[in-house]
Amino acid sequence: xxxxxxxxxxxxxxxxxxxxxxxxxxxxxxxxxxxxxxxxxxxxxxxxxxxxxxxxxxxxxxxxxxxxxxxxxxxxxxxxxxxxxxxxxxxxxxxxxxxxxxxxxxxxxxxxxxxxxxxxxxxxxxxxxxxxxxxxxxxxxxxxxxxxxxxxxxxxxxxxxxxxxxxxxxxxxxxxxxxxxxxxxxxxxxxxxxxxxxxxxxxxxxxxxxxxxxxxxxxxxx
Amino acid sequence: xxxxxxxxxxxxxxxxxxxxxxxxxxxxxxxxxxxxxxxxxxxxxxxxxxxxxxxxxxxxxxxxxxxxxxxxxxxxxxxxxxxxxxxxxxxxxxxxxxxxxxxxxxxxxxxxxxxxxxxxxxxxxxxxxxxxxxxxxxxxxxxxxxxxxxxxxxxxxxxxxxxxxxxxxxxxxxxxxxxxxxxxxxxxxxxxxxxxxxxxxxxxxxxxxxxxxxxxxxxxxx
DNA sequence: CGCGTTCTTGGCTAAATAGTCAGGGAAACT
DNA sequence: AGTTTCCCTGACTATTTAGCCAAGAACGCG
Numbered sequence: 001x002x003x004x005x006x007x008x009x010x011x012x013x014x015x016x017x018x019x020x021x022x023x024x025x026x027x028x029x030x031x032x033x034x035x036x037x038x039x040x041x042x043x044x045x046x047x048x049x050x051x052x053x054x055x056x057x058x059x060x061x062x063x064x065x066x067x068x069x070x071x072x073x074x075x076x077x078x079x080x081x082x083x084x085x086x087x088x089x090x091x092x093x094x095x096x097x098x099x100x101x102x103x104x105x106x107x108x109x110x111x112x113x114x115x116x117x118x119x120x121x122x123x124x125x126x127x128x129x130x131x132x133x134x135x136x137x138x139x140x141x142x143x144x145x146x147x148x149x150x151x152x153x154x155x156x157x158x159x160x161x162x163x164x165x166x167x168x169x170x171x172x173x174x175x176x177x178x179x180x181x182x183x184x185x186x187x188x189x190x191x192x193x194x195x196x197x198x199x200x201x202x203x204x205x206x207x208x209x210x211x212x213x214x215x216x217x218x219x220x221x222x
Numbered sequence: 223x224x225x226x227x228x229x230x231x232x233x234x235x236x237x238x239x240x241x242x243x244x245x246x247x248x249x250x251x252x253x254x255x256x257x258x259x260x261x262x263x264x265x266x267x268x269x270x271x272x273x274x275x276x277x278x279x280x281x282x283x284x285x286x287x288x289x290x291x292x293x294x295x296x297x298x299x300x301x302x303x304x305x306x307x308x309x310x311x312x313x314x315x316x317x318x319x320x321x322x323x324x325x326x327x328x329x330x331x332x333x334x335x336x337x338x339x340x341x342x343x344x345x346x347x348x349x350x351x352x353x354x355x356x357x358x359x360x361x362x363x364x365x366x367x368x369x370x371x372x373x374x375x376x377x378x379x380x381x382x383x384x385x386x387x388x389x390x391x392x393x394x395x396x397x398x399x400x401x402x403x404x405x406x407x408x409x410x411x412x413x414x415x416x417x418x419x420x421x422x423x424x425x426x427x428x429x430x431x432x433x434x435x436x437x438x439x440x441x442x443x444x
Numbered sequence: 445c446g447c448g449t450t451c452t453t454g455g456c457t458a459a460a461t462a463g464t465c466a467g468g469g470a471a472a473c474t
Numbered sequence: 475a476g477t478t479t480c481c482c483t484g485a486c487t488a489t490t491t492a493g494c495c496a497a498g499a500a501c502g503c504g
Contacts (some may be wrong), residue, residue, distance in 0.1 A: 181347030209431015
């Protein structure tokens with residue numbers, strides 16, 4: 001069940017435009033509030049339509065949720081593609097690349113991180129859907145990369161799944177918890193400088209910490 | 223607004239017992255589902271009382287939420303105490319200690335991590351309350367420790383707040399995202415072995431990664 | 445036992461929410 | 475212009491939810 005047609009089409013039927021607008025709003029609201037906290041009334045209002053319009057374009061609240069999530073499909077597919085292209089690099093290089101991609105996605109599409117956290121801690125059918133259609137394959141692929149890096153002696157020997165989840169959470173933490181950062185520290189997570197500092201930290205500290213202590217030394221970067 | 227009396231008292235009035243039972247259930251449900259997803263009916267049912275009983279013991283849903291959260295006060299206070307006692311250790315040692323404590327709390331009181339994530343990504347008045355009464359002082363205290371460690375040349379120079387949040391998220395990730403771990407990897411996060419592996423990883427990889435590369439070498443641990 | 449206090453409940457209200465439906469307006473095609 | 479298809483809405487319903495109240499049950503204490 002992909003989207004009905006390519007978006008942004010010049011002469012897209014009018015309905016598709018409003019459907020797209022609704023989906024944008026829905027993704028935002030669902031990812032911020034979760035499935036039940038987000039109300040159809042609010043989504044409709046924010047999209048500039050009235051409530052029954054939602055039921056014209058989408059059969060259900062659940063259907064709307066799935067369609068909204070499906071928008072993220074392209075984002076993840078693109079990531080997958082990039083990893084595919086570089087598939088002959090060393091596992092460690094792949095992992096570093098995956099991490100950078102994850103940070104980029106976290107900043108450019110913060111909804112994804114929020115959704116994964118929200119549903120990942122709640123469990124249930126929506127998590128099952130996400131695992132099946134959005135994040136499962138990707139999680140397991142990156143985990144396989146980590147396992148390969150361990151087997152190649154490039155990474156310390158910890159459970160690969162632990163490594164991957166921890167890296168993901170660490171990478172997404174600043175953006176996903178943006179309100180907390182603001183409240184507790186007065187820090188605005190969305191800025192480019194914050195992102196740059198975080199990316200540097202993830203590579204130079206976190207990923208470096210996972211690497212097997214080098215025989216001699218790493219390429220001194222700073 | 224502390225709890226009405228010391229719990230566990232032998233001849234605690236009957237009402238206090240049920241109130242305590244309600245608070246337990248409420249903490250669980252609120253932390254799993256968030257404020258609005260958790261319903262008073264469900265909480266009452268799970269606590270074995272009928273709905274109006276909640277309004278006898280607590281004025282409001284909001285009041286119930288705050289009281290439920292307040293239970294975590296002791297947990298955090300105890301942590302604070304331990305850090306206080308060791309206040310003369312090096313900043314790095316303190317930070318390592320704080321991390322270990324955080325991991326312990328994550329496993330023993332998983333509700334805390336869930337709440338921080340839920341409200342920390344949603345923002346709003348409840349996050350403000352949490353910051354004021356539960357996690358704000360603690361966040362800023364640990365951040366100060368990190369800053370001291372940087373100043374002492376023990377830690378790489380990244381924004382202390384970034385370090386602290388990232389460490390916390392990494393420490394709590396496995397337990398907080400237990401359903402995701404189960405769904406995507408078939409891993410049960412709650413087990414002691416999982417926890418042990420995670421703690422080892424946090425110290426040997428993550429925290430080690432943050433440390434300033436030693437002049438010669440670290441005390442080879444393994 | 446008698447009586448007041450503490451605790452709990454069934455039965456209610458008002459508000460909000462997901463979802464339905466018939467009708468109307470706009471666009472497109474003939 | 476006429477007509478068909480597409481798109482949207484106002485007005486409704488059923489259900490769920492937080493919260494209220496009066497009555498009664500359980501308990502403690504003289």
